[in-house]
Amino acid sequence: MTQVVVCGAGIAGISTAFHLTRMGVTDIVIADPLPPLTLTSDKSTECYRNWWPNEPMVRLMNRSVELLDRYAIESNDIFDLNRRGYLYLTSDTAALDQIAATAAAATTAGAGELRVHGTGHSKYRPEPDHPIDGADLFIDGDELRTHFPFVTEAAVGGLHARVAGWLSAQQLGAWMLDQAVEAGAALVRSRVESVSTKLGQIDGVSLEDGTHIATPTFVNAAGPMLREIGLMTGVDLPVFSEIHAKVNLRDHAHVVPGHAPMMIWSDQQEIDWSEDAIAYLRDEGRSDLIGLMPSGCHARPEGGSDSPWVLGLWEYHTEPVEPTWPIPFDVLYPEVVLRGLTTMIPALSGYRDRIPETIVDGGYYTKTIENRPLAGPAGPRGSFVCGALSGFGIMAACAVGELTAMAATGGELPKWARWFDVSRYNNPGYLDTVSGDTGQI
């Protein structure tokens, strides 16, 4: 009898299988009709941060970063982990106060110390010899531009979160999968069609290829299909999905320095379309692109220091949708993101009249209402879930995989695991305790 069947070979399923093998469970089948990591997990911006506005997410990400650091050493840094940080920027003094208030919440939650830098004699360390924790808050725009000269004159300050950066998500996933397979896990290219139970206990999984696998343990790590697979075990998981795109821009003039951090424009903004463009957008029924647009336009350099590529993201439509493929991305997305980014990095304006080569891809953020993952038991005995990873699945993968594997093996869970257990919704007051800021960029 197979000890565990994992449904889904995205980063969540792979991490769960990998951590199961580390806990001594080796007879594992990971079932997926697609090649590993190819649905959502290879479409991300591959960034991570422990900088979240609430204790549950800070705890989770602190653990995930601890594991990332450990696996980077173990794998000889096969997944290219960096610590460039996240730079949150604003042109609004009230918004800067809000960034400072969120920073206070993050530090209280355990994200590390906050260092404040005013005008001149700043003790900001751009490239410390050793990784530093917490964040640097710039309360003066000129001081900020001393270190980030490409940032707009309009920025009045910003915050550089330091336990943050990016990595190769595919390399991380491939490394964990190789390790799991070496330890005994098997990858099966087939779809999970049904899950059976006996006396309230999981007892088998049927695949599309006709195989029936007898097993007492099932892990639902089906990404955007989390709810559909949950229903197979009789559980209606409280998740929904939003489309999120990203654009690869060929920055052939190297406007964005290769060493830049992830940069986020924290203000709402209006795109400065020409009058002709506004008339055209109105005619095309695209008034959504005229007027005030959401905050959160962000970008980072991609590749080595010589690479011309920049990844840009800006989600201006976040309505819940039913996941379908191919994903209907907005044809205007590259131009909208590029124009949005010029507010933060004015030198990108050089590309406005001649949009450079762009590639758009993306996927679904499948998430819970308060934007926290599901990791732990769900449904009949022997049934577990690892998902609702929203826009943080790469950064959270190690911690949620470990938590799910611990739950599945009956291990002792850390106290904070309860924040990610689906049973949290049984507490009638739970959602009232969750703050409005979900931490989503």
Ligand SMILES: Cc1cc2nc3c(=O)[nH]c(=O)nc-3n(C[C@H](O)[C@H](O)[C@H](O)COP(=O)(O)OP(=O)(O)OC[C@H]3O[C@@H](n4cnc5c(N)ncnc54)[C@H](O)[C@@H]3O)c2cc1C
């Ligand atoms: C544009 C974009 C940018 C992002 N940026 C970041 C970022 O910077 N940092 C970060 O941490 N996260 C980021 N994310 C989020 C991250 O990519 C996801 O949270 C993560 O990839 C989800 O992983 P998953 O394993 O849950 O889902 P998936 O990768 O979708 O894997 C689920 C797997 O389940 C399989 N499956 C479904 N149904 C069945 C079935 N019936 N039988 C068998 N298998 C099945 C699917 O085929 C799929 O392979 C981003 C996402 C997007 C779209």
